[in-house]
Amino acid sequence: MSIYKIHHITKYRYDRIVKENTNQIKIFPFPNKEQEILSHELHITDEPIIQKFYDYWGNATAYFTVNQPHQELIIDSRLIVKSQQKEINESLSTIADWNQLNSYIHNDIILFDYAQKEIIKQQAVIENIIQMIDFKSKSPLQAVKEATQYIFENYKYVKGITTVETTVDEIIELKSGVCQDFAHLLLQILRNQHIPARYVSGYICPNKNGMRGEGATHAWVDVYLPNVGWIGIDPTNNCYANQNHIQLAVGRDFNDCTPIKGTFKGPANQELLVYVSVGYEDGSVFEDENTVQLYKETPASAPILPIQNQQQ
Amino acid sequence: MHTVTLNLYRMLLDKYQTRTNFWDEMALPNGEKRSHYQAIFNKLNSIDLDVINRKEEIARKMFMNQGITFTIYSGDEGIERIFPFDIIPRIITGAEWQIIERGTAQRLKALNLFLQDVYHNQNIIKDGIIPLNIVATCPHYNREVFGINVPFNIYVHIAGIDIVRDSDGEYYVLEDNLRTPSGVSYMMENRDVTKSIFPELMSEYNVRRVSDYPLELKKILVSLAPKQNQNPCIVILTPGIFNSAYYEHTFLARYMGVELVEGRDLVVDNHTVYMKTTNGLKRVDVIYRRVDDEYLDPLVFNPNSLLGVPGLLAAYRKGNVAIVNALGNGVADDKAIYSYVPDMIRYYLNESPILKNVPTYKMENLEERQYVFDNMHKMVVKKTNESGGYGMLMGESATSEEIEQFKNAILKEPRSYIAQPTIKISTVPCYMNGKLVPRHVDLRPYALFGPDGFKLVSGGLTRVALKENSLVVNSSQGGGSKDTWIID
Secondary structure, rough: OEEEEEEEEEEEEEEEEEEEEEEEOOOOOOOOOOOOEEEEEEEOOOOOOOEEEOOOOEEEEEEEEOOOOOEEEEEEEEEEEEOOOOOHHHHHHHHHHHHHHHHOOOOOOOHHOOOOOOOOOOOHHHHHHHHHOHHHOOHHHHHHHHHHHHHHHOOEHHHHOOOOOOOHHHHHHHHEOOOHHHHHHHHHHHHOOOOOOOEEEEEEOOOOOOOOOOEEEEEEEEEEEOOOOOEEEEOOOEOOOOEEEEEEEOOOOHHHHHEEEEEEEEOOOOOEEEEEEEEEEOOOEEEEEEEEEEEOOOOOOOOOOEEEEEEE | OOHHHHHHHHHHHHHOOOOOOEOOOOOOOOOOOOOHHHHHHHHHHHHHHHHHHHHHHHHHHHHHHOOOEEOOOOOOOOOOOEOEEEEEEEEEEEHHHHHHHHHHHHHHHHHHHHHHHOOOOOOOHHHHOOHHHHHHHOOOOOOOHHHOOHHHHOOEEEOOOOEEEEOOOOOOEEOOOOOOOOOHHHHHHHHHHHHHHHHHHHHHHHHHHOOOOHHHHHHHHHOOOOOOOOOOOOEOOOOOOOOOHHHHHHHHHHHHHOEOOOOOHEEEOOOOOOOEOOOOOEEEOEEEEEHHHHHOOOOOOOOOOOOOOHHHHHHHHHHOOOOEOHHHHHHHHOOOHOOOHHHHHHHHOOOOOOOEEOOOEOOOOHHHHHHHHHHHHHEEEEEEEOOOOOOEEEEEOOHHHHHHHHHHHHHOOHHHHHEEEOOOOOEEEOOOOOOOEEEEEEEEEEEEEEOEEEOOOOEEEEEEEEOOOOOOOHHOOOOOOOOOOOHH
């Protein structure tokens, strides 16, 4: 069991005045047994009233609007969470379980969604991986682990060459990417074998072993297996999701889990800064700051969209 | 000289030739006229050809002056057209109308219960009446509105159910249009024109009124306003002047006395919708939107949409604004879901369906697909999520190339297609080039559903396939329309 203090600041800066800034956020811990929220404070520029609800996938989601003219929007989230490792009994998953998967996905509309593969150009590559691992000759859990290991060993962790819009086809061509790319690829492999699998967005709270991740924000995969239930697996680090993985949102892919997205009106270029720090019980603090330039300087003649989008 | 023309003309009318194996609504196969058409037939026989031509000319000018147009989305030429109008009204007896009235009420009640169920408990899936994959793979199953409660649990406030008559005279439902059905302005304009060209006939026939539609609709819109508002602000949200039904949006705004707005005229603040006016912001209580779901809120749906209002869904979820029709209705008028409507009626209402469904083959099902492939020339193939006659194959008149193209498309995306046996839809008399000729028609009556119950406007839009022998009535495919009289 661990207790983490997570401080997550998202800062948008605009080079001209903007207004009617409307946002949807999914930065609340996902309700599950392994993580307990000890406290959560959320502060937003101008303190707008937020409306919270649970979306189709079970994620706490909130909306807010900042309509007054402004040049900066800050979303400041301070979370204290108690987290523990989920016990996984690997022997519960057996080769006989493959037959059950079909009835699972045809009796639960959400599991059905989570088992739908995308139509991609590089289908042959996916099929090769499946064949090499020889999925059906082992238990579903064992196959999932080997697929995870395959990605870990064959795909390079490289920052900055992919974006939130990178497709599975592009990831396969690049043979590299970051956590969300590996998650998307693993989902596609597992869904080809009708294993219900979902994208997870969250934080990784690095310990002394130094796990890989895009700062402290991270993404991995949850799979639903007969007799086992949901378990998290992390292709970026080749391990089960453990007490270091703090779950925020789940969904079919990144789009269902986008932590923060919004629209605003105004002819401005924007800059996004994300700052995440993780504090431990012993008081040590891990810090990370990225500056992401979302839009390059717009040439004077370029049309300015009446509504612009922002997302993290 | 005058008498000669008249006699010649009578001959032309008398020569009205019905098509064999089709139900004609005026004439029996032996040439005898059905009793409810006798008076209009006699009237036409008693007036001069020139007079009829003049009436036709008056009608044409009235439409032109009113600017009643619609837009076609394919083709190279100017896209805005006058909706062709045939001057001979279609007549339906009160007794027949009663069947349509009861049948559509029953159908809408079940579809409304289905929408409430599918966005909450999903009992119809759990009880095995509708397979979950049919719902989950429906492109209009709107996961973003799952769990949202709507005022009075009403989802379908306005429906335009397409009805046809088969060769035995029986009524069939072809499509349930539960999203933003259009055409109601044509129904009303058609009536205005008929009133001025056949005033005597109208009073002789005791035709039921259609003019109360805007009033009835407004009553429903008012009743949906969030409770604290005594004098609610109602707006019609239009995609703008380039939309094919823009004429209708302006028409309804004028008749109901409500504001016509575009997305950029609205703003959401603290989960409440406001209209930007010269006097500042004004709260909006009810939106009759003519913008599709996926363009309504760029924050949640299509981020590139400029037609919607960011944050609208949040206001809707909170109950601060009512939206007509509800979001997510597309799951109920999907063409694959359509085949389950009779089951819905039995499941939710414990009744047997009054109006028939056309048998529907789902292309995902291997056996059904094979049967359809073997009988393509007898089939109509439709895309499950398109309307307006786009994405459709009429097997009867298709070339073998077109048939092959469709087969390939079906094999690629079986869930996106259904097939139905070609319905031999009925004919009614039309006046064309000095002759009375049979043309195929369908019927779109307009139903309104509010807290006080269900109301079917006594009339509707009869769409006519103007080309001889054509069974496609869509205006986008060269169809026209005529006035529809319900008589007592």
